Amino acid sequence: MDEALLRGLTPSVLGILVRRGADFAAAEDAVQDALVETIRVWPADQPRDLKGWLVTVAWRKFLDATRADAARRRREDVVDQWPAPGSTPAVDDTLLLYFLCAHPSLTPSSAVALTLRAVGGLTTRQIAHAYLVPETTMAQRISRAKRTVSGVRLDQPGDVATVLRVLYLVFNEGYSGDVDLAAEAIRLTRQLAAAIDHPEVAGLLALMLLHHARRDTRTAPDGSLVPLAEQDRSQWDTTSIAEGVMILQAALARDRLGEFQAQAAIAALHADAPTAEDTDWTQILEWYDELTRLTDSPVVRLNRAVAVGEVDGPRAGLRALAALDDSLPRYAAAAAYLHERDGDLAAAARLYAEAAHKASNLAERDHLTRQAARLNAGVSRLSLQAVRR
Template sequence: MDEALLRSLTPSVIGILVRRGADFAAAEDAVQDALVEAVRAWPADEPRDPKGWLVTVAWRKFLDATRSDTARRRREDLVDEEPPPGPATAVDDTLQLYFLCAHPSLTPSAAVALTLRAVGGLTTRQIARAYLVPEATMAQRISRAKRAVSGVRLDRSGDVATVLRVLYLVFNEGYSGDIDLAAEAIRLTRQLAAAIDHPEVAGLLALMLLHHARRASRTTPDGGLVPLAEQDRSRWDTAAIAEGIGILQAALARDRLGEFQAQAAVAALHADAPTAAETDWVQIVEWYDELVRLTDSPVVRLNRAVAVGEADGPRAGLTALKEVDETVPRHAAVAAYLHERDGDLTTAARLYAEAAHQASNRAERDHLTRQAARLNTARP
């Protein structure tokens, strides 16, 4: 049985049920039940029209649930007649489901979970394992999210920027449990790019591909963090880099610059450099200037300070860093790096230790602790 096919059909089947009159929560539950039936029945007899089969079974599941729930009398008109089996409609509601799952009433974590479930076709158990939380906790999170959007109709254009932020959140979860969320985010963004012609969608897809291309070199066999400058570039996925750069160039040619295109341009310059020493830091600073203009994000300003330090020297980088609030995550780590480059090992060691204490994950904390220890050992 083709699990990828099942997952790819999930959003359009949900959309069909919603257009027939089911609310989102009921439609999503019915489609999940139909997927369970498919897992049981398809290995022995896969249908010629998988989407039509899922629509028929999911609609019957929805009708059964509606008939058994007397509190939902307002739906009784829906159950008078069941649409006959047959080829599924060619209308694709996937795009609208992206917007629905990124509804502004949802928290970022709820939007991500609902996107993975409704658009990605993952089970609650798979999502819970990916986030390393109990299945019951994730089930509650998804149920609350479904209730929040159950009254929202799929008849209006949504906010592309919100959808892209949700997909980027999924991507940045990386890999945990038995689900590769980075790969899943790339799959979903490809799907979105096929449904909507928007340069920022292409920019996000390019950014994901360029970052994902370096994945194999980012950690040591025991899980240690490997900084970009020290990564083995022979392990980078050149095919993914080429695809990402091609997608980015086509997006930039449309002259509608957005933050994901600008971030992808930075990633492309890193990916295109044969060695760390050959990185075009001057051009990277220029792209960070564009990002500051587009977002005025303190994180962007922090990354810009690093780039300025590489392009114009560590003291210029420290001057740029003064514009960034010290409470911004990783501020101490950047300051430590720039002070080390400037020869102030005492201050750098202290700041590395401070950054290690503030680190949000073990790999980063261990790396920064080693940096502090290295400098403390090196000092006379």
């Protein structure tokens, strides 16, 4: 049984049922029942038209489940309006599912879970393991999400920006459990890019590829974080970088700049530098200016302050940072880096320790703690040398 093939077929089959008028929750249940049926039937007698077979079986499962409902007569009348069993329309219904799963009425966590289930074809167990929660908890989250979007009619153009935010949330989860969510996000974004011609979809795909190209160098064998400047660039995935740059260039040529294209341009400049010292920080700062104009995000402004520090010196970076709220995530870490570059090791050590205390995960906390310890050791050596003089 080809699991990857089934996962690829799942969203289009589900989309066809929803477009035929099936309630989303009931349609998703019917598709899952059809997938279970494949385990019994396909090993002995795999059909030639796999998608057509799945559509036919899922539609029958749906009708069986709703026959006793008050809407039975209306739904059975609808059956005659659709193609005969085994034939399927050429239209790609996947896009419909993206917009349903990223509906504004859903919380981000529910939208991500429903996207992975309905579009990604992952099981509830796989999604639960990826998010490190009990399977029953994830099942309840997905059920609530399905109920929320049931009955939603997409008679208005879908919000591409919402879909992209959901996919980016999936990508940023990286790897956990037995599902590589970063790779899954790339697969789903490729699928979306094939279904819709939009420069921001291309921008997000380019951004994912450029970030993913550095994945294997981000951690040492012992699991500790390796900062970008210290990563072994010879180990970066040059094929993914080349593809990401090509996709980005095509998107930028359309002159409809968006947030993900600007982020991808920054990632491309980092990827293009043979060494950390060769990084074109001037261009990166210009792209951060564009990104600030597009989003006015405090997090973007924080990253821009670091770029200012690289271009105009650490004190200029600290002045840019001082205009921001010091409760921002990673504010203390950015301030520590700029203070260290300015030669104020004591302040940098204190700020690294503060950043470690606020870190959201163990690997980041350990890295920042080591940075603080390294600088404190340096301060102690300098103090000892001063006493000896």
